[in-house]
Amino acid sequence: MxxxxxxxxxxxxxxxxxxxxxxxxxxxxxxxxxxxxxxxxxxxxxxxxxxxxxxxxxxxxxxxxxxxxxxxxxxxxxxxxxxxxxxxxxxxxxxxLGVVFQQPTLDLDLTVGQNLAYHAALHGMPGRLANERIAEKLDRVGMAGRLRDRVRTLSGGQRRRVEIARALIHAPxxxxxxxxxxxxxxxxxxxxxxxxxxxxxxxxxxxxxxxxxxxxxxxxxxxxxxxxxxxxxxxxxxxxxxxxxxxxxxxxxxxxxxxxx
Amino acid sequence: MIYLRCFWGVVWRELLRFVQQRGRFVAALVRPLVWLIVFAAGFRMALGVAISPPYQTYILYEVYIIPGLIGMVQLFNGMQSSLSMVYDREMGSMRVLLVSPLPRGFLLVAKLVAGTLVSIVQVYAFLLIASLYGIRLPTNGFLMILPALFLTGLMVGSLGLLLSSFIKQLENFAGVMNFVIFPMFFLSSALYPIWRLREASPLIARVAELNPFTHAVEMIRFALYSQFNWEATGIVVATSAVLLALAILGYNPARGMMARKTATQE
Missing domain, CATH: 3.40.50.300 (P-loop containing nucleotide triphosphate hydrolases)
Structure with a gap:
C-alpha cells in the first residue's frame, strides 16, 4: 500500500x-x-x-x-x-535538511537573533550571509521585529515560528x-x-x-x-x-x- | 573556514549562556571560596605541610589547596556542562547540534573546548578573589597554569561527555555526581599530599595515585610554580585521549547508544 x-x-x-x-x-x-x-x-x-x-x-x-x-x-x-x-x-x-523537533530547542535566555546565528554557525555560514538569511526568514514567518527579543518573552506559537525560521536559514x-x-x-x-x-x-x-x-x-x-x-x-x-x-x-x-x- | 565558523559559533553560544546564567557563575565561585576561607582556615593549625616539590619553603595550608580548588572548579564545570548536555538532549537542543552537517566528533570537541574555556574564566575569577583575600601566589604562575588548565578542562569535560552519552535521565546524574565528583575530589592530592594520606591509609594513598584527577592537580600545582611535571601531564593527556575517544564512540550514530535512549521515550 x-x-x-x-x-x-x-x-x-x-x-x-x-x-x-x-x-x-x-x-x-x-x-x-x-x-x-x-x-x-x-x-x-x-x-x-x-x-x-x-x-x-x-x-x-x-x-x-x-x-x-x-x-x-x-x-x-x-x-x-x-x-x-x-x-x-x-x-x-x-x-x-531542516528540522523542527517536537521538544522546544531554543535557548530561552538568548535572543532570537543569537539563537538563529548559532544555527547558521553550525552550518558554517559566513556572517553576512547568515544575517541576511536570518532577517529574510524571520520576516517570512512574521517575526521580523523580534530579532533582539529574548526567546523567553515570546509566546509558544511565536517560538515555534522562530524554530521554523531557524530550520529554513540554510535553505534546505x-x-x-x-x-x-x-x-x-x-x-x-x-x-x-x-x-x-x-x-x-x-x-x-x-x-x-x-x-x-x-x-x-x-x-x-x-x-x-x-x-x-x-x-x-x-x-x-x-x-x-x-x-x-x-x-x-x-x-x-x-x-x-x-x-x- | 566552515569548521572555524562552526567552532566559534559553539564557543560563542557557550560563553553567552555562561554570561546569562549568573547564578551558575556565583555558585562556581562560592564553592571553592568556602573551602578556602572556612575549611582551610580551620585546618591550618591541624595540618602542617612539610616542604615537598614544587614548594621550596614551608607553605600555609591555604596555599597548598589552591591547585586542588582550581581542579574542583574545573571538575564541577565539566560535570555541569555534561549535566546540561543530558538536559539539552531531553530538551532537544543536543539534537540541534547533532543535525549540523559537520562531523559529529568535531561538534563534540567544539562543545568540549567551549566548556573548557568557560571553566578557565571561572578559575581566573576564583584566583583573583583568592589573591584579594590575601593568598600569595607567584605572579608568573597565573600565566604558566593556562596550558594546564586547558588540559584539565579537556580531561574532566571528556569524562562528563562520556557520562552524558550513556546517562538516560537527569535523575541518574545526581547519582553520578555522588559517585564521580566526590570520590575524584576526595581521593586525590587536592586536599592532602599523598604522603599525608599514606600515613593514614596506604590503600587510600594508592587509590589517589591512580586517580587521574590527582595528576591534573599536580600538573596545575607544578605549573603554578613555573615547573613542568612530565609524569602528571602525560597521564592527563593520555586519560583525556581515552575518555574523549570513548565519548565520541558513545555518540556515534551507528553504536546506537542514542537509539537506546530515545526509542524508549516513545
Whole structure:
C-alpha cells in the first residue's frame, strides 16, 4: 500500500537525470531490543510536496525522524535526502535538511537573533550571509521585529515560528516537523499549519509534517498513515479516503488505525 | 573556514549562556571560596605541610589547596556542562547540534573546548578573589597554569561527555555526581599530599595515585610554580585521549547508544 519507490540509481542508469526526490526512503526497518519499531517503510517525497505523516502516539513517527536526521542509524534500508544517502554522505544530506523537533530547542535566555546565528554557525555560514538569511526568514514567518527579543518573552506559537525560521536559514530542500503544534492553543495551531502550507507552496520546500491531529491535513496534501511501525495508507486525501471506503480523512484514519482521530 | 565558523559559533553560544546564567557563575565561585576561607582556615593549625616539590619553603595550608580548588572548579564545570548536555538532549537542543552537517566528533570537541574555556574564566575569577583575600601566589604562575588548565578542562569535560552519552535521565546524574565528583575530589592530592594520606591509609594513598584527577592537580600545582611535571601531564593527556575517544564512540550514530535512549521515550 506504500507508494511506489523508484530506485534513483536505476533511473540514472537509463541516462535520465530527473531532479532527485527531496526524501527517498526504501525498505526501512528499525527494531529496539528485538521489538520492531519501524517495519519496511518506503516513502518518497517530491520537491515542494506537503506530506502529512499521520499516526497515533507510539506509531514510530519520532523514530522515523531520528533515523532521517541520523541521530542514530543502526537500521536496515536506505534513506536519501535530495539524492544524498544519509549514511554514506551524511554531510551533504544533513546540509539539505531542516528540522523542527517536537521538544522546544531554543535557548530561552538568548535572543532570537543569537539563537538563529548559532544555527547558521553550525552550518558554517559566513556572517553576512547568515544575517541576511536570518532577517529574510524571520520576516517570512512574521517575526521580523523580534530579532533582539529574548526567546523567553515570546509566546509558544511565536517560538515555534522562530524554530521554523531557524530550520529554513540554510535553505534546505526538505523540512521535517515532528508534531510542531504540541502545546499550542487552537488559534496558534491553525495559524502555524496555514503558514507552513504557504511556505511549502511558495518556496518549493518539501515538507514532512508528523502529527496525530487530523484537522492539520489540508485538501491538497499527501497523507501517509503510519501505525505500529507500518505504513497503512499513502496517497492524496481523496485517494486515501476512497480506498478506505469512507467519507472523510478522519474516518479513514479511524478505520486504518482503529483509533478515533 | 566552515569548521572555524562552526567552532566559534559553539564557543560563542557557550560563553553567552555562561554570561546569562549568573547564578551558575556565583555558585562556581562560592564553592571553592568556602573551602578556602572556612575549611582551610580551620585546618591550618591541624595540618602542617612539610616542604615537598614544587614548594621550596614551608607553605600555609591555604596555599597548598589552591591547585586542588582550581581542579574542583574545573571538575564541577565539566560535570555541569555534561549535566546540561543530558538536559539539552531531553530538551532537544543536543539534537540541534547533532543535525549540523559537520562531523559529529568535531561538534563534540567544539562543545568540549567551549566548556573548557568557560571553566578557565571561572578559575581566573576564583584566583583573583583568592589573591584579594590575601593568598600569595607567584605572579608568573597565573600565566604558566593556562596550558594546564586547558588540559584539565579537556580531561574532566571528556569524562562528563562520556557520562552524558550513556546517562538516560537527569535523575541518574545526581547519582553520578555522588559517585564521580566526590570520590575524584576526595581521593586525590587536592586536599592532602599523598604522603599525608599514606600515613593514614596506604590503600587510600594508592587509590589517589591512580586517580587521574590527582595528576591534573599536580600538573596545575607544578605549573603554578613555573615547573613542568612530565609524569602528571602525560597521564592527563593520555586519560583525556581515552575518555574523549570513548565519548565520541558513545555518540556515534551507528553504536546506537542514542537509539537506546530515545526509542524508549516513545
Amino acid at each position: 506504500a507508494g511506489p519507490v523508484d530506485d534513483p540509481r536505476s533511473v540514472c542508469a537509463e541516462g535520465h537525470r530527473p531532479a532527485p526526490a527531496a526524501l527517498e526512503i526504501a525498505g526501512l526497518s528499525f527494531s529496539y531490543s528485538g521489538r520492531p519499531v519501524l517495519d519496511g517503510i518506503g516513502l518518497a517525497i517530491a520537491r515542494g510536496e506537503f506530506v502529512v505523516l499521520l499516526g497515533p502516539n507510539g506509531a514510530g513517527k519520532t523514530t522515523l525522524f531520528s533515523l532521517v536526521t541520523r541521530l542514530y542509524d543502526r537500521r536496515v534500508g536506505s534513506i536519501a535526502i535530495d539524492g544524498h544517502d544519509v549514511r554514506s554522505e551524511p554531510r551533504a544530506a544533513l546540509a539539505r 530542500r526538505l523540512l521535517l516537523l515532528d508534531e510542531p503544534t504540541v502545546g499550542l492553543d487552537i488559534r496558534s495551531r491553525r495559524d502555524l499549519v496555514t503558514h507552513v502550507h504557504r511556505l511549502a507552496a511558495e518556496d518549493g520546500v518539501a515538507v514532512l509534517w508528523a502529527t496525530h491531529l487530523i484537522d492539520e491535513v489540508h485538501d491538497g496534501d499527501t497523507v501517509v498513515v503510519l501505525d505500529r511501525g507500518r505504513i497503512k495508507a499513502h496517497g492524496s486525501v481523496a485517494a486515501v479516503t476512497a480506498e478506505a471506503r469512507v467519507a472523510s480523512i478522519a474516518a479513514a484514519f479511524e478505520a486504518l488505525t482503529g483509533m478515533a482521530a
